[in-house]
Amino acid sequence: MAMNKYNETLVACEHCDLLQVKQRLQLGQIATCPRCGSRLYFNSSCSPMSMLALTLTALILLFPANLYPLLSMTMVGSTETASLSQATLKIFHEGNYFVAFLIFFCSTIAPFLMLLSLCCASFVISFNLQTRWLKQLLKWVDYLTHWSMLEVYLVSFLVALIKLVDLADIELGVGLVCFCLLMIINSLVLSYYDSNSYWQRVPIDAVS
Incomplete structure (x- = not known):
């Protein structure tokens, strides 16, 4: 992960390297890559x-x-x-x-x-x-x-x-x-x- 000039957190897909701005997720939500559909990150419901x-x-x-x-x-x-x-x-x-x-x-x-x-x-x-x-x-x-x-x-x-x-x-x-x-x-x-x-x-x- 990295920061851009707008102080936004960027995350790269492990499979296709597409950069995305990391969004805040609700508990249990999963963010997927819009290009390849693989999981980018998630907010685990398991403490x-x-x-x-x-x-x-x-x-x-x-x-x-x-x-x-x-x-x-x-x-x-x-x-x-x-x-x-x-x-x-x-x-x-x-x-x-x-x-x-x-x-x-x-x-x-x-x-x-x-x-x-x-x-x-x-x-x-x-x-x-x-x-x-x-x-x-x-x-x-x-x-x-x-x-x-x-x-x-x-x-x-x-x-x-x-x-x-x-x-x-x-x-x-x-x-x-x-x-x-x-x-x-x-x-x-x-x-x-x-x-x-x-x-x-x-x-x-x-x-x-």
Whole structure:
């Protein structure tokens, strides 16, 4: 964003670079680009305190989603369970180190750090705490959002599940329920997170 000679705030579309004068929005309103129709900015109806509650819930769900079995599979009288962490370890032991690291980072590390950073930033803003760490926290949120790919792994799991149904008896586990809830809450967090309003809370002496 920038200021023109009339002291109006200008905002550029991230997709087509069209400059627009930023208007004041009502709570929950969304401003879209007149050229390409993409979202420019919005006035989120989710307060920092509500965002704090959402991120805390997601962080709690992250652990059972990774540790509890996604499903149990019975084939020829033998039953095996599989969780996301077990699948990652199996890929690692098979020698696919890079793939295992990528799965672990994008499904566990990146979502955890992103949610933790946003949780801390929401806590700082909600209670009007003064800290120079707010700027760094928001930078981590912006960067790690692109690496959090929970939806991709859920779709991959569903595709594999459809193929396994004809080969074995499948029973869905608690881990899958937690993972679906985590994905829904994570989607809500990303939808309601208004980075502009958060960055406006960063102390002026911390901006460089």
